[in-house]
Amino acid sequence: MQHVIVGAGPAGVVAAETLRKGDPKAKITLIGGEPEPPYSRMAIPYLLDGNIAEEGTYLRKGAKHYDALGIQYVHGRAESVAPAEGKLKLEGGDQVPFDRLLVATGARPIQPRVPGIDRPGIHGCWTLADAREIAKLSKSGSNIVLVGAGFIGCIIMEALASRGGNLTVVEMEDRMLARMMDATGGAMMRRWCENKKIRVLTGRKVVGVEADAKGPGDKAVALDNGEKLNAHLVVLAVGVRSNVEFLKGSGVKIDHGIVVNDQMQSSVANIYAAGDVAEGPDFSTGGHMVHAIQPTAVDHGRIAALNMLGKTAHYKGSLIMNVLDTVGLISSSFGKWEGTKGGESSAAVDNDRYRYLRLEFDGDHLIGALGIGMTEHVGVLRGLIQTKTALGDWKRKLLADPHRVMEAYVARSQV
Amino acid sequence: MQKSLHIDPGKCTGCLQCELACSFENENVFNPAKSRIKVFRFHDIGRMVPYTCTQCDEAWCMKACPVEAITTDAATGAKVVSDALCVGCKVCTIACPFGTVNYNASTGKVMKCDLCGGDPECAKACPTQAITYVDANWTGLDRMRDWAAKTDSGARASA
Numbered sequence: 001m002q003h004v005i006v007g008a009g010p011a012g013v014v015a016a017e018t019l020r021k022g023d024p025k026a027k028i029t030l031i032g033g034e035p036e037p038p039y040s041r042m043a044i045p046y047l048l049d050g051n052i053a054e055e056g057t058y059l060r061k062g063a064k065h066y067d068a069l070g071i072q073y074v075h076g077r078a079e080s081v082a083p084a085e086g087k088l089k090l091e092g093g094d095q096v097p098f099d100r101l102l103v104a105t106g107a108r109p110i111q112p113r114v115p116g117i118d119r120p121g122i123h124g125c126w127t128l129a130d131a132r133e134i135a136k137l138s139k140s141g142s143n144i145v146l147v148g149a150g151f152i153g154c155i156i157m158e159a160l161a162s163r164g165g166n167l168t169v170v171e172m173e174d175r176m177l178a179r180m181m182d183a184t185g186g187a188m189m190r191r192w193c194e195n196k197k198i199r200v201l202t203g204r205k206v207v208g209v210e211a212d213a214k215g216p217g218d219k220a221v222a223l224d225n226g227e228k229l230n231a232h233l234v235v236l237a238v239g240v241r242s243n244v245e246f247l248k249g250s251g252v253k254i255d256h257g258i259v260v261n262d263q264m265q266s267s268v269a270n271i272y273a274a275g276d277v278a279e280g281p282d283f284s285t286g287g288h289m290v291h292a293i294q295p296t297a298v299d300h301g302r303i304a305a306l307n308m309l310g311k312t313a314h315y316k317g318s319l320i321m322n323v324l325d326t327v328g329l330i331s332s333s334f335g336k337w338e339g340t341k342g343g344e345s346s347a348a349v350d351n352d353r354y355r356y357l358r359l360e361f362d363g364d365h366l367i368g369a370l371g372i373g374m375t376e377h378v379g380v381l382r383g384l385i386q387t388k389t390a391l392g393d394w395k396r397k398l399l400a401d402p403h404r405v406m407e408a409y410v411a412r413s414q415v
Numbered sequence: 416m417q418k419s420l421h422i423d424p425g426k427c428t429g430c431l432q433c434e435l436a437c438s439f440e441n442e443n444v445f446n447p448a449k450s451r452i453k454v455f456r457f458h459d460i461g462r463m464v465p466y467t468c469t470q471c472d473e474a475w476c477m478k479a480c481p482v483e484a485i486t487t488d489a490a491t492g493a494k495v496v497s498d499a500l501c502v503g504c505k506v507c508t509i510a511c512p513f514g515t516v517n518y519n520a521s522t523g524k525v526m527k528c529d530l531c532g533g534d535p536e537c538a539k540a541c542p543t544q545a546i547t548y549v550d551a552n553w554t555g556l557d558r559m560r561d562w563a564a565k566t567d568s569g570a571r572a573s574a
């Protein structure tokens with residue numbers, strides 16, 4: 001059996017390892033699109049912080065890890081797929097034959113379509129190559145404009161600010177972290193950032209990047225209100241898009257990502273998908289969603305590989321959840337944090353201490369949660385949601401005081 | 416045979432010796448807030464429940480770690496955080512459905528029970544044997560394992 005995995009992020013690597021564990025004899029080829037050993041994009045902020053070296057971002061630390069497992073790790077980018085012939089064509093013309101193909105090509109940052117976006121010194125914060133460029137340009141005293149205050153924007157803010165630059169954040173939505181924070185949380189995050197001397201502009205669009213002969217930085221970011229922000233470095237974090245273009249003509253069904261069933265199989269029988277590129281089963285809605293998060297990528301990779309091995313494994317669906325550190329303020333979100341029709345909610349806000357906890361219930365169980373400033377036992381929010389634990393008498397207590405959530409969990413599972 | 420922490424809440428008096436021993440062993444301070452084992456008190460029903468990581472087989476924390484900073488100690492079976500490799504991304508803290516991996520802001524790393532390398536201080540400090548360190552088969556962790564199975568986001572493969 002010949003397994004080919006295109007994409008060497010967490011989903012691809014976990015799939016390759018799972019395939020090897022289940023079939024010592026299979027031929028396994030893992031194709032990565034970047035020159036480095038497989039690494040974690042999630043670790044890039046900590047590389048920019050100076051906490052780790054590049055090696056610290058690698059998914060697996062042993063230099064011979066893939067060789068030792070008999071996984072052929074090669075460099076290449078997919079150009080097209082012919083499922084009936086079982087052939088993957090790479091850029092440059094090489095053909096890779098497969099019995100089963102796993103697409104784990106992830107996503108790439110969206111580039112705003114505005115004039116001047118291709119000027120030098122404008123970078124996504126997505127790859128190790130991006131990180132090297134950002135490190136060069138974000139020096140003490142440099143003007144940095146970060147476009148986008150979503151998950152990635154917020155998580156890299158610390159790294160950008162700690163390098164000594166003057167940081168301005170421009171966000172199109174009306175608040176920071178619009179996809180994982182409500183208005184209360186977004187306002188709290190904003191106040192925190194502003195106290196850290198970061199300028200935060202919301203409800204503002206970038207309309208272009210121009211040359212700036214007068215300012216210390218060589219360019220200026222033009223906003224829709226006419227303001228121009230001088231910049232040495234512009235970092236783009238306005239969202240990502242699935243890497244699916246090479247599947248054109250393959251018959252693989254694509255919506256926001258590759259639509260897969262609960263066995264991570266696409267609409268084409270010998271093609272599977274996992275990770276940020278896959279639109280898989282969603283725990284909360286029962287529908288299909290792209291959940292571009294590490295735990296989902298790892299689950300996807302494992303389940304896809306088991307099914308590629310012919311061992312039937314069904315996925316119960318991923319729970320969307322996030323945790324991030326925005327210049328020292330930790331926030332997390334789980335499931336349907338915006339609540340549901342006919343549901344109930346409770347919230348505790350402490351603006352002075354930057355603490356916030358919101359719980360959402362549907363009937364007798366927890367379906368979603370938001371937290372700011374909470375680092376103790378946050379995982380139980382996942383546990384309670386995903387096990388649909390009947391809260392019984394504890395629902396009343398949690399409606400009165402959401403902070404008792406860990407007690408509720410211990411009481412309902414251990415007592 | 417590997418050993419596990421066995422917790423018998425019925426014997427716990429809520430004295431918190433375990434929390435002090437844990438924080439001193441691991442963080443060099445007598446500070447229950449830095450303990451990896453926590454005692455939950457339910458005064459209305461007169462129940463005290465010591466609670467920590469069960470070193471579960473599913474090991475969501477370990478699987479979710481993007482940089483291989485959590486590994487299994489071959490001798491004890493404990494899932495152990497390497498401070499040298501942990502970047503502090505906290506994904507394990509939301510992945511663990513038991514809430515037993517916590518972020519430590521003063522070190523910038525996560526912390527969890529590592530069974531003290533096979534000689535857990537909490538068990539030694541417990542005056543009533545509510546916490547003991549015994550052969551894994553005796554620990555009756557079934558209740559937590561059931562919970563673990565319920566949380567498992569992917570069904571196990573059938574051969």
